[in-house]
Amino acid sequence: MSDILSLKESVLVYLDRSGGLQRLGEDCRPFNEPQQMEAVYRFCISVNPSDVIEVDPELGDCVLQDPLTATALFQSVCFLAIKTLSLLDKIHTESQVNVILKFTHLPPFPEYSLDLCSFPRGNGAMRPVSMEGLVIAITRVTKYTQGARFLCSDEECPCSAGFHHIRVHAPGATESATVRNDFICRICGSALKEDVKFRVLGDKQLVEMIHFRALDLLSAHQQSSLRYQSVTLFLRDELCNSMRIGRLYRVLGIPAHVHQWPNITWSVEANSVKPWEPEYPHEVSVSFQQLLNVTSSSRWRFCAVLSHCFALNVAPPGLYNTLKLALLLSLVQNRVDEKETFHNLDLLAVTTDSLILDRLMTYSLQLASRGVRHQVSGEMFASLSRDGLGSGSANIHAGSSLLATGGVCMLGDLGGYKKDKLDAIQSGRGSKRFIPQAIRLFNA
Numbered sequence: 001m002s003d004i005l006s007l008k009e010s011v012l013v014y015l016d017r018s019g020g021l022q023r024l025g026e027d028c029r030p031f032n033e034p035q036q037m038e039a040v041y042r043f044c045i046s047v048n049p050s051d052v053i054e055v056d057p058e059l060g061d062c063v064l065q066d067p068l069t070a071t072a073l074f075q076s077v078c079f080l081a082i083k084t085l086s087l088l089d090k091i092h093t094e095s096q097v098n099v100i101l102k103f104t105h106l107p108p109f110p111e112y113s114l115d116l117c118s119f120p121r122g123n124g125a126m127r128p129v130s131m132e133g134l135v136i137a138i139t140r141v142t143k144y145t146q147g148a149r150f151l152c153s154d155e156e157c158p159c160s161a162g163f164h165h166i167r168v169h170a171p172g173a174t175e176s177a178t179v180r181n182d183f184i185c186r187i188c189g190s191a192l193k194e195d196v197k198f199r200v201l202g203d204k205q206l207v208e209m210i211h212f213r214a215l216d217l218l219s220a221h222q223q224s225s226l227r228y229q230s231v232t233l234f235l236r237d238e239l240c241n242s243m244r245i246g247r248l249y250r251v252l253g254i255p256a257h258v259h260q261w262p263n264i265t266w267s268v269e270a271n272s273v274k275p276w277e278p279e280y281p282h283e284v285s286v287s288f289q290q291l292l293n294v295t296s297s298s299r300w301r302f303c304a305v306l307s308h309c310f311a312l313n314v315a316p317p318g319l320y321n322t323l324k325l326a327l328l329l330s331l332v333q334n335r336v337d338e339k340e341t342f343h344n345l346d347l348l349a350v351t352t353d354s355l356i357l358d359r360l361m362t363y364s365l366q367l368a369s370r371g372v373r374h375q376v377s378g379e380m381f382a383s384l385s386r387d388g389l390g391s392g393s394a395n396i397h398a399g400s401s402l403l404a405t406g407g408v409c410m411l412g413d414l415g416g417y418k419k420d421k422l423d424a425i426q427s428g429r430g431s432k433r434f435i436p437q438a439i440r441l442f443n444a
């Protein structure tokens, strides 16, 4: 017991030092409006694990290893602070305080990072991990129950009034774990009934994320036997709409098993989302720099030599030099930066012999930081499917164009496309809403 007390004391010290107590006061203010009357009140508390460890290593360990227990400690301290400082009179019981711990970062150790290629499918502890990946599908924002108030059906029981039975959403829980009609009173065992007017709804969005190396398969000419499995992320409340299809993110989240009879799915409850870029080597080789030096007497010589030497093993020397120069220029202007969206070079080449052109473009595609070779049988633009995780919404899947965001999408021989596809490509090029701005079309 004394352990719990000392941990709570450390929570209070941390909240005081980090400015969390002050923020709690500010967050309570909007709830003080007379018309605001809810079963639970949600507070996000920013947690810097290094600072927590400095205050109390035991509490730091609890935050990182067992965030649900840590959340309960913070919840208890926040309730005491709210009551002691009279921040919010409407809160009557501790269970009405819904605390969400928001991690600022995680320690840079292997046990806190999750490779989406080899994620553990066993019954591991529910602790936060960091992962990086590409968004390939997303749902609309729908509602979920943040919290609900239940009353005992026996009028003699003290639980027939007040806020004794409060249910709050926990990571990995389904809607039926929060709201159901077969809950039983802890005191007398009678059935509980939800007081619907106190239900608190929040926003949620489901996102499919995959290891960014899965893109390598899309640039390949041949179909590979490799398969990548995506993972479902749950974005809630302030995290909704923080991710876009085709972009790369680093996500801190808590993996959880979602039980939906008869299935169990492995998913991640996102805690923080930040845009992410893998590190690419940017070093220019010595021989390349030497070439630049020896050709510096003429402004064209360097480009001419490069165009001549580029892709010599896939095209006959001396031929297609203009196209090769265009391909090089197109590759140079290969950026993800949104501000540079119009700095792209689209290529359309017309020829009677598409074989060498196809080889040249396929070769170039491998050099792009992100290259997607569109398959005629695949979807060029976004497509819809029914969401399998019971959100009642549709899943929007990225087509080749969205997967190529910030990179190059190679269409291949346009002669193989039907008229409606060609029209869609043409209208898509005109409408920046459908095609990501930073897409280039290589048309052989």
Ligand SMILES: [Zn+2]
Residues within 6 Å of the ligand: 152, 153, 154, 157, 158, 159, 160, 185, 186, 187, 188, 189, 190
């Ligand atoms: Zn009862």
